[in-house]
Amino acid sequence: MDSRIPGFYDEDRETRTATVAERCGLADDAVEALETGGDVELADRLSENVVGRIGYPLSVATNFVVDGADVLVPMAIEESSVVAAASHGAKLAREAGGFETDVSGPYMLGQIQAVDVADPHAARGRVLDAREDVRALANDQGVLVSHGGGCDDVTARVVDTPTGEQVVVHLVVDVCDAMGANAVNTMTEAVAPLVEDLTGGEVSLRVLSNLADRRLARARCRVAPADLDHDETDRSGEQVRDHIVDAWAFAAGDPYRAATHNKGVMNGVDAVALATGNDWRAIEAGAHAYAARDGYGPLSTFEVDADGYLSCSIELPMQVGTVGGTTSSHPTASAAMEVLDVESADDLAGVFAAVGLAENLASLRALVSEGIQTGHMKLHAKNVAAQAGAPDDLVDEVAARLVAEEDVRAGRARDLVEELTE
Ligand code: NAD
Numbered sequence: 407m408d409s410r411i412p413g414f415y416d417e418d419r420e421t422r423t424a425t426v427a428e429r430c431g432l433a434d435d436a437v438e439a440l441e442t443g444g445d446v447e448l449a450d451r452l453s454e455n456v457v458g459r460i461g462y463p464l465s466v467a468t469n470f471v472v473d474g475a476d477v478l479v480p481m482a483i484e485e486s487s488v489v490a491a492a493s494h495g496a497k498l499a500r501e502a503g504g505f506e507t508d509v510s511g512p513y514m515l516g517q518i519q520a521v522d523v524a525d526p527h528a529a530r531g532r533v534l535d536a537r538e539d540v541r542a543l544a545n546d547q548g549v550l551v552s553h554g555g556g557c558d559d560v561t562a563r564v565v566d567t568p569t570g571e572q573v574v575v576h577l578v579v580d581v582c583d584a585m586g587a588n589a590v591n592t593m594t595e596a597v598a599p600l601v602e603d604l605t606g607g608e609v610s611l612r613v614l615s616n617l618a619d620r621r622l623a624r625a626r627c628r629v630a631p632a633d634l635d636h637d638e639t640d641r642s643g644e645q646v647r648d649h650i651v652d653a654w655a656f657a658a659g660d661p662y663r664a665a666t667h668n669k670g671v672m673n674g675v676d677a678v679a680l681a682t683g684n685d686w687r688a689i690e691a692g693a694h695a696y697a698a699r700d701g702y703g704p705l706s707t708f709e710v711d712a713d714g715y716l717s718c719s720i721e722l723p724m725q726v727g728t729v730g731g732t733t734s735s736h737p738t739a740s741a742a743m744e745v746l747d748v749e750s751a752d753d754l755a756g757v758f759a760a761v762g763l764a765e766n767l768a769s770l771r772a773l774v775s776e777g778i779q780t781g782h783m784k785l786h787a788k789n790v791a792a793q794a795g796a797p798d799d800l801v802d803e804v805a806a807r808l809v810a811e812e813d814v815r816a817g818r819a820r821d822l823v824e825e826l827t828e
Contacts, residue, residue, distance in 0.1 A: 407747075409476035410500070411468045415490065426466050426478060430745045439737035440464060440745075452732065464681055464738065465489040466745065469496035471504025472625075472760045473753075479761055480742035481677035486785035488673045488765065491772070495764030498634070498771070499627035502715065505763065506626050507756030513558070513620035514586040514725060516544075516577035516594040516613070523607030526564040526571040532604045533562040533575055543600055544577055544593040555580035557593055573605050578620060583751040585685060585727035590614040616691040616725065619699075623724035625759035628715040629767070639775045647716045649774035650767075654708035661702040667766070668697055668705050671720065674765030675758050682746065682754070683732035683739025685725070689758075692723035706766050720763040724755035783814040794819030800826055 407429050414422060427437045443461055450456045467479040467489050479496075481489050499505055523529045533540065537560035544557035559578040564571050577597065579590050594612035602609045631643030634650075641649070657667035672690060679686035697705050706720040728751050733739050748754045791804035794816055804822045808814045 407476050407478070409468050409470050409478050409496075414466075414468050415493075422466070426745060430478060430747065432741065432744055435737070436741035436744055439741040443738050444736055448736065452736070462680065464742070465677075467492040467496065467761070467764075469493050469500050470757075470760065470764070471496070471500050472757050473505070473507055474503075477747070477757060478745050479678060479757065480681040480745045481674070481761075482680035482742075483673070483677035485673065486789065488677055490785060491768035492674050492677075492761055492764045495766070495768035495771075496760075498629045498767060499718075499760075499764060501633050502628045502630060504627065505756075505760035507759055508624050509724070509752040509755045510620065510622040512555070512581050512583070512586070512751050514579050514581050514590050514618055515615040515620060516579060516590040517611065517615050518575040518577070518594050518598055518601045518609055519611040520573040520575070520601055520605040520607035520609050521569075523571070523573050523605045526573050526605075529573050529605040529607065530562045530564050533560070533573070533601065536600075536604055537561075540575070540577075540597050540600055540604075543597050544579070547592050547596050549589040549592050550579065550582060550584070550586075553582045555582040573607060575601050576615075581727070581751075583728045584730040585688065585725050585733075585751075586730075587614050587685070587688065587725075588730070616688050616723075617695040618688075618692045618723035618725045619696060621723055621725055621755070622696075622721055623755040623759035624719065624721045625756065625763045626717070626719045627760075627763060627767070628711060628717050630715055634716065634771060636771075636775050641775055644714070646771060646775055647710060647714075650716060650770045651708050651710060653770050653774055654704060654706070657704035664697065664702050664704050667770075668693065670769045671705050671722070671762040671766045673769075674761040675722075678758055678761050679726065681739070681742040682726075683734075683736045683742075684727065685731060688725050689723075692725055696723050706763055708767075708770070718763055718767050720759055720766070722759065722762065724758050726754050726758055727751050728754055784809050787814045790814055790816055790819050791823075794823050796823045797827070 449459045462482045464482045467481055470477045470479050540560045541557045545551050550556045557577050557579050561576045563574045565574050577593055598609040598612050631647045634643040634646040657664040676686040679689055705722045709717045711717040787805035787808045788801055791801045796804040807822055
């Protein structure tokens with residue numbers, strides 16, 4: 407399968423869908439699931455008080471090579487430019503071999519909080535002495551063990567809080583190919599009575615931690631300066647490369663910039679999460695908590711390597727699954743997983759990290775050269791035309807005129823609609 411599809415963005419929607427179906431070997435029901443987004447009965451089963459559904463565009467980013475294999479990446483997002491940027495970042499990386507990824511392993515943490523503990527440090531010691539019993543009880547629940555996973559380790563901490571010291575027990579759980587929240591929560595609830603006995607306190611919260619720092623995904627790529635040259639500015643590739651490094655340094659030194667830098671990363675990550683039915687709130691929570699571990703900073707790093715290439719890397723917690731949640735139960739998410747065609751949650755986590763890095767690379771390249779508004783407004787022009795009241799058959803024409811006039815504004819769009827519908 408080749409993820410390079412020149413001119414893909416210029417095709418009509420039906421042709422794009424057919425191309426993806428053909429390259430990924432999708433059956434008709436998978437194609438239908440991509441096009442329809444599931445039905446209202448399914449929506450009614452997934453949440454509460456359901457009255458309808460809201461449709462997000464489901465796109466496919468091209469050009470990705472991850473660990474030597476081409477991959478087409480499904481992305482669900484309403485913001486224009488995000489999918490184009492991911493595809494562009496992937497194209498830049500592709501020239502030098504694409505992305506290499508690795509994952510620290512599918513370990514999630516479950517927390518059991520004990521309050522009103524008489525001697526927290528002694529209680530912690532008793533939990534550690536009995537860690538094998540706690541681990542065995544967690545695994546007695548039968549979740550994950552049959553898949554080769556389960557609770558691998560038990561740790562305990564004394565946490566100083568505004569209401570005094572608390573004993574917090576952590577279950578370190580190998581969740582295999584699941585995101586793991588339900589599985590881990592089942593275990594934390596099961597071991598709570600034993601933790602209460604061991605600590606002599608009262609157990610209150612029993613729930614997983616979204617700071618999944620035992621489940622880190624990393625991606626790396628490099629870009630030759632010549633590939634960073636851009637027609638729209640007179641900056642050389644070397645200058646663009648050096649400004650990207652300065653932009654990273656800005657984020658490393660200033661949390662106001664780091665927040666936006668990381669928002670760019672998460673534009674890509676969240677879109678893949680939404681398309682594949684993964685829990686983007688969990689991923690968001692983990693990413694920002696991880697970014698704040700030594701004072702809030704950027705999740706990615708940009709440097710110049712010994713060959714003068716731009717060296718790009720990213721590391722972030724990645725709590726994603728190929729089974730469970732809505733990934734398995736939503737037909738559109740299942741079809742998106744077929745497009746991705748990954749073997750395991752670890753492989754999926756690597757793709758997520760690569761997409762976050764591609765997104766970040768492309769937006770920094772644009773920011774340090776022509777700026778992001780030119781491209782963004784070009785892609786946003788159809789929205790502006792539709793909001794200005796352009797009828798369906800005139801949206802493309804109004805948008806094209808706005809772009810040609812380099813005046814993508816609501817006022818100008820309204821004038822054009824009036825002119826064309828007179
Ligand atoms: P799940 O319970 O739907 O699926 C996991 C189950 O799949 C496992 O218990 C196992 O029985 C089965 N399974 C089959 N094949 C497997 C394999 N190869 N590897 C691992 N398990 C396999 O879902 P989950 O992953 O435990 O939890 C994810 C869901 O929990 C998401 O929908 C998420 O939104 C939700 N959730 C999140 C939070 C949070 O992030 N704080 C809290 C509660 C619930």
